[in-house]
Structures are given as structure tokens and as C-alpha cells.
Amino acid sequence: MDNSGKEKEAMQLMAEADKKVKSSGSFLGGMFGGNHKVEDACEMYARAANMFKMAKNWSAAGSAFCQAARLHMQMQNKLDSATSFVDAGNAYKKADPQEAINCLNAAIDIYTDMGRFTIAAKHHMTIAEIYESELVDIEKTIAHYEQAADYYKGEESNSSANKCLLKVGSYSAQLEQYPKAIEIFEQVATSTMDNPLLKYNAKEYFWKAALCHFIVDELNAKLAIEKYEGMFPAFSDSRECKLLKKLLEAHEEQNCEAFTEAVKEFDSISRLDQWQTTMLLRIKKTIQGDAGDLK
Amino acid sequence: MSQEISIHSWPGSYFINSEKRWASGILSLTRTTLCFTSEQKHENLASLRLSRIMEIKMEASSLIFSALTVLEQGNIKHWFGSLRPCRIAVYHVLEHFWRERLLSPTDPHGVKAPLSKGQELISLISGAQRRLEDTGKVLNHQGEQFDNMIQGLDKIESDLHVADKLLSELECPSWWPFGKLPWKSHQEAKSEAAAKVPYTKVSGKGQKVIISIPAIVSHVGNTGNMKPGSLMVLVSSLEVQDANGQLLHCFEKEEVDDIHVHSPYEISVRHRFIGKPDICFRVLSARMTEALSVLEMQYKKKIEITRDYAAFQATLATRSGSPEGGGNIWSAGHGQQTEVPVEVPAGELTQLQLHVLQPTVTEAEAQELKQRNRVSPLQDRELPHALTRQPEPEDKWTTQTLAQEEKPPHPSPSPGMPCCDIKPHVEQSPSAHERVNLVAPPPTSDHLAPSRPVSYALAPPTFGSSKHPQLFDSTGFLRPISSPLISCHSTSAMELRIFRYAPFLHLFGCSRLFLLFGYTSVLGHSGSASDARRRSIA
Structure with missing residues (x-):
């Protein structure tokens, strides 16, 4: 399918949205429905981003979503802003991992500010995965998994927390940080020991710690x-x-x-x-x- | 090192990280190293000892498509791409040689003995065990997720409750001097009438009686008041009658919150309420087993077997010859479940094995097998237990998602308009699915998407049944007199109020309120408790 048309259309939308934002910023524009214009611009950016997505222009899609997110933030629409940042992150993931991480971090900041730690933890995991597979920075991977585990623990999502911790354990051992790995494996093993469903897995964690x-x-x-x-x-x-x-x-x-x-x-x-x-x-x-x- | 004869080599390309480019060349594997030489200059671009390899992976990156990655100690990742003949072949060879460093005997003449039958058996069982372990893990994780979901739903519900209260305050402001607002009183009369409907309906003989058994009934609460009567199981309700055939209480099918089975002869049926005592009847009957088999089919998830029942069953089992024990399929089935042999007696197993595989299974292997066998049935028993625990939240959740998904699209007017959907009166239907199907479809506009439910849109007038006349109120908005709005509830008066206030609220910029109410339509929530609460509020 020919997607160049979509891309062109998206570009036009972006230009229009930019214009709207600018006019809302001027004195007169601000007096007459400035907020409304910004809202429109947000919507346009999102539409443009979706068109870029169709055309598989991931970095353009990412930047459009980012713009939308910033405008949402400007209007104090925190939730929308965070969602747009996540969308931007997902789009960037395919083109520019570092930028994806920046966007996801912005989303995480908003979510933690709103007290939605589970979703923040989920995005920490996404970042960790990006570091793990695309950027091969194991230290940062560990840091993000740890953060995710902390948030999950705080929300009493123990099984998700353990999942993250086990990753931290494995990577720490790979980096020859054995004491840390041992501590984590022992901790996870003892926490699963008493669970009727999970107790059969405890031996695996003890085995890893012993190794x-x-x-x-x-x-x-x-x-x-x-x-x-x-x-x-x-x-x-x-x-x-x-x-x-x-x-x-x-x-x-x-x-x-x-x-x-x-x-x-x-x-x-x-x-x-x-x-x-x-x-x-x-x-x-x-x-x-x-x-x-x-x- | 370069003189070493290569075991195998593959044409491919290597990603030079410092220059961020791909170089084509040949990847070759020798006894100790893995190296990559470029095609043009024949220089050695990468060389790593097998002993330093930490991980070999097949990865598909967006930057580097379907590559093979080798992680070297010290966190150096080598990317090899476009390998020929194919990536998987290279992966298998590399992994094999890497693993063989650990597994190959130092004595090269050692012949690899094939697996004995016993070992094969052990491997079979340990494989099964591992799968069970994984299943346990996944189940636990899912259970946790369900719990979280339910928590979220409860939160939404309590938010709705608060909003409901606020709305009712809005509806009848303290400064309003003339009592109730005209449309309010009208609507209350309607809802009262609606509340009366089930009672007149249930006492009727129109419904089909599945089974009726004589029983001693007592209303839990007034203690010691045991009187003879009968228990009638109908298609969509459960009736408790006294000796004269007078209706003591009728539990609608969806009102029954739990049925405790104390013994094969005694059950208690409960309808929970929030804020007032539950209605609970205890029914004792010699012919309870007949009713139980029906009840078990009808109220599968609500039946709870108490500890007394298990104890009773145990004593029954010891006296298996007694006439009471026979003729009850339901209890027989249950009895079997509890009597699943927990472990195979050690002696038996060895005999069995020896009989089948006498020459190949050693004593040690038999021991091992016994051990594995002891663990697996335990696991087997706990997994189904966990599984049966899950359907409850799952059900609650699926009805709600179904409500979201099954609403077919229908033409919607402009989004952002402060108006509402009109829905015909929904009869209380026996099954959740049917109920869901009756739900009025929401507009297809983005504004009602789960992520951002904002406002209601007006359904075409033909959608509402002709029974419900519509009026234009003073603001010029179309207003139905008696039809409730989208939601699974027929009696949800709250939405009607939303509709009524929609124009005003919008004028005041209360779009946030709409956001909240958007959830009602999207989730279309169920649950008799919330229904009852609504009813009491309305």
C-alpha cells in the first residue's frame, strides 16, 4: 500500500497544529479561545502521529506524540500527557531507543506523581527491556528492574516484583556481583516458600543462590x-x-x-x-x- | 590462534559498534575461539574465546534485523547479521560447542552412554514437574492481576457512589423550597413501580418448578424458629414456602449470593445486603440430595461446601454400606475428588516398575521416581484449587468487558454534545450474557473509548421503545420521561439525573464529571450489591 500520501497528510496536519499553537500563544489568540485551540492542536498532533505510524515513519510519529504530550501537560491534562508520552515511547522504540527511554521516563514521572505506581513500574520494565536488548547496558537494565520491583512491592504486586527481582539477580550474577545476586535469590526463594502454588519453584531459586x-x-x-x-x-x-x-x-x-x-x-x-x-x-x-x- | 583450523564458517556480517556500520565477512568457529574476518581487508574484526561467552541469543532488533548476538564477559555484545545459510543453524552450532565445553568429558575416549529407561522416565516426570511449576507461577501471577483488577473496579464503584451522592444533593438542593422537583417525584413513582414488579411476578405460578421438596426451614436471624415448609427450585429463582404453601421468601437467581452446604441434608441460602442484615434461610430436608443436584447445576459457583460437610462425608465414607450413602451422584462425585490418592505407596510403585521394566530401572532411579511422583500429585491438587478460585473475579471481569465489547455501533451525533443514550427498559434476565446483550449500544465516537469516556450521545429516537414518550425540556434538549440511560441496570436512576443535568453541567464546564460517568456506560457494571445500593438510593 502506498503510504506516502498518509505521510504528506500527516505533515500538513503537523504544520496546521503548529500554527494553532502559535496563534494561541499570541495576545489576541490567547484572549479568544486560546485553550480551545491548544486542544485542537493536541488532537491534530495525535492524528498526525497515527498517520506517521501508518507510514511507518516511527521517529516522526514519536515526535508528534511528544508534541501532543507536551501540550496536554501545558493544559494540565496529566493523564493524557502520560498516555501520549507512552505512545511516543512505543513509536520511538522502533527507531531511536534513547529517545524512547526519555519519553517513557517522562511518562513515569507523571504516573508516579499521580500515585499510579503499578503502571510506572510497568514502564520501568519496558525501559529495562530496551536497555537489555537494544542498548546492551546491563547496569542500567538492573537499575530499572530494581526500580520496577520496588514500585511493585509497594503496591503489593509481589509476583510481578519477584519477576523483576529475578532478572536483577540473574544480571547481577552475570556481572559477577554475586553477593547481590545471592541476596535476591534467597529473598525470592523465602518469599515463595510459603505460597502453596509457588513453593515448588523455591528450589530453583535456592539452586541459583547456591550456584x-x-x-x-x-x-x-x-x-x-x-x-x-x-x-x-x-x-x-x-x-x-x-x-x-x-x-x-x-x-x-x-x-x-x-x-x-x-x-x-x-x-x-x-x-x-x-x-x-x-x-x-x-x-x-x-x-x-x-x-x-x-x- | 589464527592458524587453528576452523570447525565451521559462515558468510555473514558483523556490526562494528565503534563505527556503527556493518561489515561483511566470514564468521568462523575454531576449537577455542569464535572470530570474524572482514571480506575486503581480511582483518580480524572480532575474536572471542568460547570460555568468555556468557550468552548466545537470537535477537530481532529494530535497528538490526534478526541477528545473532553473543554476549562476552565484560558486557560486550557482538552482533552478527545476515548469516547464511540461516541464523538458526549457526545458533545451534555455536551453542553446541559452547555447551560442550561444560559437558564434554575431559577424557575424549569416553563413550556417551545412552539414557537408560529409568533415566528417561525420570526425565519425563521432571519435565512434567517443571511444566507444573511454570503453570503454578503463571497462575499465581494471573491471580494477582485479577485481584488488582477487582480492586480497581471497587475503586471505580466507590467513586461512582460518591458521585451519585453528590448528584442527588444537586438534584434536591437545600434551598429549593417546594419539596421535590417535579420530574424527580415522577421518576420515583416509576422506580417504585419497577421495584414492585419482581414481587408480583415471582409469586406467580407462571414459572416452571423444577423441583419441590418438603423441608424444615428457618430464617437465620430469628433463632430457633424452625418450621416445616418446602423448598421450591424454579428456573430463575428459589422459593421458600411454609406448610400452607405461603411464600416466605423468594430468592431471585441473581440475588442468591451463596449457598452453603452444611451436610447432604442441610443448606443455607443467603442474599447479602450492604447496610442492612442479610436474608438467610436455613433449609433442612431428607430429600435435599435431589434438590442439591439441581442446585449444583444452577448455582455452580455460589455453592460452598463447608467444613461440616467434609466431616460428614468422611463419616459417611467409613460407613459406605449405609443406605444414605448411595444414590447421590453429586456427593459421590465429590467424595471421589477428596479421595484422590495423594501418593502412590512406595512398595507398589517399585513393584509396578519392576514388573514393566525389570532389567533397566535401578534402585536409585526408582527412589528418584518415587520422589517426583510424590511431588506431582500434590501439585496437581493445588493447581485446580487455584484455578477454581480464579473464575470468580474472571467472571465479574468478563461480564464487564463483554458489556464493553458487545455493544454494537450505531449512528451517533456529534461528540461533545451533552446528551445521552436512551435505552429501553431492561428486564431482569436469567443469565449475565443475555443481560449484556440487552444493553443499549453506545455511540462509536472516540469519546466513549475506554481510555477516554467523556460524554454520552443521543441515540436515535427509534431506538427507545415506543412506551417511553419523550419530551423537550425548557433547555431545548430532548428528554425522555422514564427511560434510564445506558448501563446494565434497569433501575439506575443516576444516569437519568446525569442526563437531566447534562446541559447545565456542561455550561459550568463540568466535563470531568462526565469523564467519571463515562465509566458507567463503558463498564456497564454488574453485581447485585451495587444494584441494591442504587435502588436504595434511588
């Missing part, structure tokens, strides 16, 4: 596993716990083969994901040094 302990120090891992078994008896029955014990044993004896064998056996039954593979590789490296590349 982090293991990378830091073997003895720590031993103590931690004992502690976890005491806290959550079902953990000692889990395959993860058995694997950990085997790994500890192998590590103590500096037996690389036994280590590999144990991991392999575990993997043959339930496949290790990439995070676990990375962590186990790090542990394995402490046994064999860096010489363990493929033979």
Missing part, C-alpha cells in the same frame, strides 16, 4: 546448602541439591571429570539454560584453569 555461592567460595556453598535444607526440607530431595553435592565433592577433589559427569547427567534429564551453563562454566574454570577449551 552463586559456589563461584565465590566452596565452603560458603556448603554452608548455604545446609542452611537451605534446614529452611526448606524439600530442597534436599531435589535433583538440583543432589547435583550441588556432587559438584562440591568433585570440586573438593579437584576432579574435573567427576564434575563434568555430574553436570552431564543432570543436563541429560533437564537441559541447563544459558545462565546456568555460564555459571557452571565459571565454576569449572576454577577447577581446571583456563585450559579447558575443547579438546
